[in-house]
Amino acid sequence: MRMALAGGDDDVVRGMDEAMTNYSDVKDAPSYDLRDDSAGELREPVDYNDSKYERRNDKPERRTNTFSDRRKQDRRRASRDSGGKSDRIKSSVDPMNIYLREMGTLTLLKHEEELKLAKMMEDGKQIVQNAVLKTPIAIPALIEVIKGLEKNDEKICQIISGITENTPKVVARESKEFLARIEQAIVLDADRQKLLVKYLAEAPDTSTSKAILREIEAVGDGIRALFYDKIICAECIKAIAAALEDLSKRFRKVFVEVMGEYVGGQSGDAKEVSPEQIECQVNRQMMEESGVDEKQLRTILNEVDAGWDMYKQAKEGLVRANLRLVISVSKKFVNRGLQFSDLIQEGNIGLMKAVEKFDYHRGYKFSTYATWWIRQAITRGIADQGRTIRLPVHMIETINRLLRVSKDFLLEEHREPTPEEMADQLGTDVGKVKSALKIAKDAISLDTPVGNDGETFLGDFIEDKDKLGPDEVTMVSSLRECLHQVMSSLSPREAKVLQMRYGIDVDCDHTLEEVGKCFAVTRERIRQIEAQAIMKLKHPSRVEELKVFMTD
Known part of the structure; x- marks a missing residue:
């Protein structure tokens, strides 16, 4: 009886395992959207004798797909689906995408x-x-x-x-x-x-x-x-x-x-x-x-x-009917220092000015007239806000002319033009061209991240001219130790005079008169002591130790 029950339990467990496997197979099967054109590929005949279709009775291979593995696959699939959904939600709530989508629904006006x-x-x-x-x-x-x-x-x-x-x-x-x-x-x-x-x-x-x-x-x-x-x-x-x-x-x-x-x-008895x-x-x-x-x-x-x-x-x-024109013109000024949304904003300001100034009596089409105002507003916006250091509008125009000349020269000669060649084509002074090219360089923030980790910044790689490098610090430290060792062979008075005269281990160097007052002697006596101490330092036994630190 127990053997039968045991065998029955094995059958029950095996049946549950098969049921779970069949459910996972059905769940993992790809779903096809009937609205998708790629679903038409399912109409091709399927060869079930192909080796990629396994038999359901092959239990050992089916048992290799454990329940924990299926749980992991389900979690990965759920995370992948949620990630795609979040991207779609993010793109759908982006103000710029909403604005561009709305502008796409606007109809253009006819001339009438x-x-x-x-x-x-x-x-x-x-x-x-x-x-x-x-x-x-x-x-x-x-x-x-x-x-x-x-x-x-x-x-x-x-x-x-x-x-x-x-x-x-x-x-x-x-x-x-x-x-x-x-x-x-x-x-x-x-x-x-x-x-x-x-x-x-x-x-x-x-x-x-x-x-x-x-x-x-x-x-x-x-x-x-x-x-x-x-x-x-x-x-x-x-x-x-x-x-x-x-x-x-x-x-x-x-x-x-x-x-x-x-x-x-009014008094009390006055008429109303x-x-x-x-x-x-x-x-x-x-x-x-x-x-x-x-x-x-x-x-x-x-x-x-x-x-x-x-x-x-x-x-x-x-x-409103010409907002699409602003988007079209703004695309030509991308990567000039302003974001695309700011370019559109500046262009819209120019469009409103164009509407106020437009005179239909002249017979021009409005889009032809408004393009100039939109371009001018965007150009001025870039000049005012596109740089950390604001440049005058005439300088921005000069830089733009230089960039156009450089681009045309590169297409013709297949090399970058020299300042002299650019000045010759523009008919201006070489000094002005060099000055404009120097000003044209954009300022870069020291907090610009370097790499993908976000832990290092551009300022970390720029040398600080006001501080000594590690090699210089080591050399100065070694020189100080060597000086102390050499000056220890002098008398205390001679060593003190040299320290005060040349600012060694003190805040600053002192004059002969200041050192003389400190020792209560004349300036001449201090000069003699200094000369005597220097002569001792020039002795070959001492100068050999300091020769390592001498440079040309």
């Missing part, structure tokens, strides 16, 4: 779509311009424009847009015409100031005051109409809009002041002041200061906000 967005930006600026120019605050800004044009009439191309030709004749004509319009605006503003004086002299809310107020608004509309077909630069318009925002804050401050005067001046009376007094005070009442200012600010919203919406669309 670019023109539509550019016109939309122009319409937004036109709305803001029409709103701010009808206020008296715009006149000082226009006077500043006159001063700038009187110094240089070529600035007209920067002040207004729509000038398609930069010839001196066209520039002079446009500048003269624009100055004439500003002068007319100044004349109309003088008439508005006279009407404003009449308005303040009349009683509020009368038919006469209302009629004068309508005339003041008509003068503002006339000033606005003078520049209806001219788009003034955004910087000038933004300055006027900012002044209007300050004026709005001034309105609130004046309202609080007037309200405080009424509340503080209506909000209309307070508003009327605030409006008259602000009309006297700025020529605009609260209702006009609110309308103007609403128009300004609507215009800027239209402008920003079109600008954002034009910028």
Whole structure:
């Protein structure tokens, strides 16, 4: 009975072993993704008589695959799968990969779509311009424009847009015409100031005051109409809009002041002041200061906000559609001192400037115009941030020209050019070329790791000129011991004089007078003692020991 049970136990153990082996075989079998094209290889016929397919009844070989080995294989496979998964997760959360993936989904604009967005930006600026120019605050800004044009009439191309030709004749004509319009605006503003004086002299809310107020608004509309077909630069318009925002804050401050005067001046039986009376007094005070009442200012600010919203919406669309252009240009400046993400950031700044400066009236394609601004912004970013020691932009340009000349010369002559040859091709002085090549060398951090262990740094391999080397330290130590041995043969007085005169084992050497004071003798006596001690050291019995340390 026990024999049968024992045999039954062996069968049970053998059956469990077979079951575990079959499970491991199934588990270790390669899994194929039906979406993978390589899965098609399974369609080939399989020859099960091949030697690589083992029989299941071959138990001795199957028993060699122990349970611990299978556990190790499972752990290695799990670690390998988790490693690949972590790499995929890391790449999926990388901000640069996410940004590039998002930029790949953007569609490029056609030329007609670019023109539509550019016109939309122009319409937004036109709305803001029409709103701010009808206020008296715009006149000082226009006077500043006159001063700038009187110094240089070529600035007209920067002040207004729509000038398609930069010839001196066209520039002079446009500048003269624009100055004439500003002068007319100044004349109309003088008439508005006279009407404003009449308005303040009349009683509020009368038919006469209302009629004068309508005339003041008509003068503002006339000033606005003078520049209806001219788009003034955004910087000038933004300055006027900012002044209007300050004026709005001034309105609130004046309202609080007037309200405080009424509340503080009321007695117990005084009548309550209506909000209309307070508003009327605030409006008259602000009309006297700025020529605009609260209702006009609110309308103007609403128009300004609507215009800027239209402008920003079109600008954002034009910028977003050309972000891929920035990536394309940035790839040409890799390994220049800035990371790729920083290059893209600098290029985006240049792209936004290009959008603000773009004038579709000239007929250029936006990408052609924006490439120059993007390249310039990246170049300046590299010059400002790419080096530990900042170099001027003109020096960076000189270095870039030298690099281009060196590259072309290497392709033609199959060797590096000399500074003289580079100076000859650039038509400049050899000294300037050598100076630029010396400056072009990049600074390297002493903490740069060397090797893969991360325990050694570049600074560990650089010689310290201020410290003695091991061989020099050994030589100095040997020389000191030899000197002590040789000087021990002298008298104590002679040895002390030599030590003080030549700085041996003391902080510094001393003069004859200083040594004489120490021994209470004259300088001449110290000189005699020194000469006598040196003569003793020159004796062949002593000089032979010091000859080893003598150098040419």
